[in-house]
Amino acid sequence: MIDPRHRIILHIDMDSFYASCERRENPALAGKPVAVCIFSGRDADSGAISTASYEARALGVKSGMPIKLAKKIAPQAIYLKANFSLYQGISDSIMSIARARFKATQQASIDEIYIDASFEASGDYSIAEKLARELKAEIFEQEMLTCSVGIGRNKLVAKMASDFQKPDGLTIVRFEDTEKFLSPLPVKKLVGIGPKTEEALAKEGITTIGQIAGAESARLVEVFGESRGRWLFDAARGIDNEPVAERDMPAQMSRIGTMKKDSQDPAEIAAFCAGLFETVADDAREAGIAFGTISVMLILANLKMHTKSRKFPRPMSGSEPAVKTEIESLVARFFEENPYAVCRRAGVRVSDLEKKEGQKSLFDY
DNA sequence: CTTCGGCTGACGG
DNA sequence: CTAACGCCGTCAGCCGAAG
Numbered sequence: 001m002i003d004p005r006h007r008i009i010l011h012i013d014m015d016s017f018y019a020s021c022e023r024r025e026n027p028a029l030a031g032k033p034v035a036v037c038i039f040s041g042r043d044a045d046s047g048a049i050s051t052a053s054y055e056a057r058a059l060g061v062k063s064g065m066p067i068k069l070a071k072k073i074a075p076q077a078i079y080l081k082a083n084f085s086l087y088q089g090i091s092d093s094i095m096s097i098a099r100a101r102f103k104a105t106q107q108a109s110i111d112e113i114y115i116d117a118s119f120e121a122s123g124d125y126s127i128a129e130k131l132a133r134e135l136k137a138e139i140f141e142q143e144m145l146t147c148s149v150g151i152g153r154n155k156l157v158a159k160m161a162s163d164f165q166k167p168d169g170l171t172i173v174r175f176e177d178t179e180k181f182l183s184p185l186p187v188k189k190l191v192g193i194g195p196k197t198e199e200a201l202a203k204e205g206i207t208t209i210g211q212i213a214g215a216e217s218a219r220l221v222e223v224f225g226e227s228r229g230r231w232l233f234d235a236a237r238g239i240d241n242e243p244v245a246e247r248d249m250p251a252q253m254s255r256i257g258t259m260k261k262d263s264q265d266p267a268e269i270a271a272f273c274a275g276l277f278e279t280v281a282d283d284a285r286e287a288g289i290a291f292g293t294i295s296v297m298l299i300l301a302n303l304k305m306h307t308k309s310r311k312f313p314r315p316m317s318g319s320e321p322a323v324k325t326e327i328e329s330l331v332a333r334f335f336e337e338n339p340y341a342v343c344r345r346a347g348v349r350v351s352d353l354e355k356k357e358g359q360k361s362l363f364d365y
Numbered sequence: 366c367t368t369c370g371g372c373t374g375a376c377g378g
Numbered sequence: 379c380t381a382a383c384g385c386c387g388t389c390a391g392c393c394g395a396a397g
Contacts, residue, residue, distance in 0.1 A: 013378095017378090037384090038384045038385065039384085040383080040384065040385095045382090046382085046383075046384095047383070047384060048383050048384045048385085049383095049384090050378090050384075050385085051378095063378085064383080064384085065382095065383080066381085066382050066383040066384095067382090067383080067384095068381085068382045068383085069381080069382055069383085072382085082384095108377095108378085109377080109378045109386095109387085110378075111378075112378075191376090191377080192375090192376070192377090193376085194375060194376045194377080195375090195376090196374085196375060196376085197375080197376090225390090225391080227390070227391085228390080228391095250387075250388095251387080251388070251389090252386090252387070252388085253386090253387090254385085254386065254387075255385085255386085256384080256385060256386080257384095257385085258383095258384075258385095293370085293371095295371090295372095303383070305373085305374090306372085306373090307371080307372060307373080308371085308372085309370080309371060309372075310370090310371090311369090311370060311371085344383095345384085345385095347385085347386095349386095
């Protein structure tokens with residue numbers, strides 16, 4: 001049944017993307033537990049797991065886990081250093097395939113894309129399913145990678161559907177099936193609910209999405225505040241009106257890194273930040289973007305993050321000496337306020353971004 | 366009163 | 379014996395100051 005009043009949204013999520021890219025480049029890895037690692041360089045195994053293949057997950061290796069811990073749990077797994085330029089290239093190819101087939105797309109991360117297929121599917125879920133299968137097939141044929149696809153009435157439902165069956169899944173949640181699909185799921189599965197909210201909901205005796213939907217909206221607002229309470233109330237019903245639309249520009253750009261040794265020396269930390277700033281400034285220049293605000297981020301030995309920031313009176317390109325001076329004074333100010341801080345990682349962020357004069361947006365063509 | 370600058374925290378890939 | 383720990387991005391909320 002065609003119902004043009006409703007959108008049909010697809011969410012494509014590549015399966016254990018980085019690990020799958022590595023396996024594609026080296027078929028000997030097929031069927032083996034593979035963990036893609038981001039090494040901090042501090043010592044041989046310091047760092048975190050970025051992506052674990054399904055075989056590695058079966059051994060208990062999870063993304064975000066310290067590498068040392070993963071190796072203790074699963075010494076037999078294969079640990080690889082992340083190769084981001086490889087993943088970026090493959091991502092670009094996959095995005096092109098999707099964009100060639102659908103007019104309304106939105107890249108959500110390096111390995112996820114939303115598609116508004118209302119037009120191509122004429123509002124018909126059966127057509128949408130066929131288009132999704134064809135897209136999966138093309139991605140597999142061209143890139144030798146599998147993905148999981150969710151189809152639903154909006155981005156929220158589509159994303160939760162893509163998560164429902166993986167890897168290589170396809171889950172369709174028709175408009176009228178939304179409640180049936182969501183209700184039994186644990187609250188943590190609702191995109192936007194993390195550990196903290198899960199805990200707070202548990203205190204209310206709420207563990208499933210259906211229970212959120214059944215809760216008093218006044219109570220949700222009381223516990224979680226106006227905005228978040230209303231969001232919970234709607235999201236638990238599968239209500240979400242976010243459009244599928246590419247963003248013109250990022251809101252911020254940042255680089256962060258781990259120092260070889262912990263430091264309490266403002267000059268040393270500022271120099272480290274200044275080096276990272278060069279790469280951010282290069283990225284911004286390349287994108288034709290100027291920035292209004294610079295921030296210094298400091299992660300202390302206890303892993304807590306602190307920031308210091310300053311808004312400039314006018315947009316900066318990055319080559320001005322004043323920016324580096326500002327980085328130094330932000331770091332200095334932090335240490336005046338926190339004289340005994342021990343810094344482990346440090347970074348810089350630029351925000352309040354705007355297109356530089358004479359730079360065309362993609363949409364001007 | 367609203368807005369802004371600065372900062373923290375939750376969340377997600 | 380335990381704890382072990384990356385990097386990038388979005389958004390909301392809070393606070394005090396400014397308009």
